[in-house]
Amino acid sequence: MELNDITRRIRAAETAAGRPEGSVTLIAVSKVQPDQRVEAVLDAGQRVFGENYVQEAQGKWPDWRERWPGVELHMIGPLQSNKAKVAVGLFDAIHTLDRMSLARKLAQAAEAQGRLPQLFVQVNTGDEPQKAGILADELPGFITQLRGLGLDPQGLMCIPPEGEDATPHFRLLRKLAEAEGLEKLSMGMSADFESAIAEGATHVRVGSAIFGKRDYSA
Template sequence: MTTIADRISIAQSRINQAALKCARTPNEIQLLAVSKTKPKEDIIAAYQAGQRKFGENYVQEGEQKITTLRPLYPDIEWHFIGPLQSNKTRVVAEHFDWMHTISRDKIAARLNQQRPSTLAPLNVCIQVNISQESSKSGVALSEVMALAESISSMDNLLLRGLMAIPTATSDIKLQQQEFSQLNNAYQALAHTYSHIDTLSMGMSNDLDSAIENGSTMVRIGSAIFGSRT
């Protein structure tokens, strides 16, 4: 049976191979271990294997894990990657280091107001609905710049880039098309604003296409921690 440490090593090898295949440097791409629904013991096991970036989808679950683990492992970087209701922004503002799923000015404004002055600005990504599916959150590509301009005026937020969840498909051509569109938007954003360095896209099933099209952070959950409970 493989351990969490084994699976992190396998995931990192996949990232490295995908990067080299398209003439990129492997250390350009970060692994975000998606630890939602998993117990703190699994996070500790991943930490002991060298993993430092963890993604959580649920506010209360993430808050509990951070409160428990931060005193013991202060160098863990906590990323919120799920949908966020406006009445739960305070928890994210006060506990997380990153927020990947901003798609409304109202959410950005609340996070900015509620971020404690004792903490560094909250790193944020704009979520883009690249697949244009009504069931998914995110702004249209045409709305990215307007939201970026709004966020850039907020002192307690630091805009780092874009995030997307593309169409779940085995159609490589469609994967490539959506990732390429997102990368184009990311490059335009990087030409306009400083600190733009994060293109959060790609999971286990589309990792190669994502990296080929410029991803700097891939989100991997079940391939590391096993199926969700």
């Protein structure tokens, strides 16, 4: 199945980059995918999944987690501040922390629930006005503010501009992470995850290459 092919390609990319086998985590992006496709990937042994919508994830993953123990769930889509409480309880990692208002809500929810998912700060590496994310030159101040709230981000995430060579964006994200002492890099999707691994990605987000094309009309 496609999952096996993607896993082989990840292992090959790790080797080509001189990195240890298993140093890259595959996040299978299951948003808007039919249940039978996701369940087939669960049956095949995949346990790390990414979702873009809190409500969608809330409706399906509690049951799947009972049936397939050990699932790790990552929030990889835009997160509304009013969904922060639910997100803290549901997800093991949030990749789209991009503003202080959300950070405050996450800090409040984490204190109330006694748990805090791994946090990745989304960086707008292409300085695109229509895209979420902290601008590169604002990142140090933002990280300082997060730590002042008691939040300790583990890494950075980016979505390079569509139609551009992604490699310079991956390289920039790695440099920004190194400057802030952050070890995790969420970057690379179906079309470019091997390039991301070459530049140091620790998490790659692959959806359609595993599950097939999404049908948003369903």
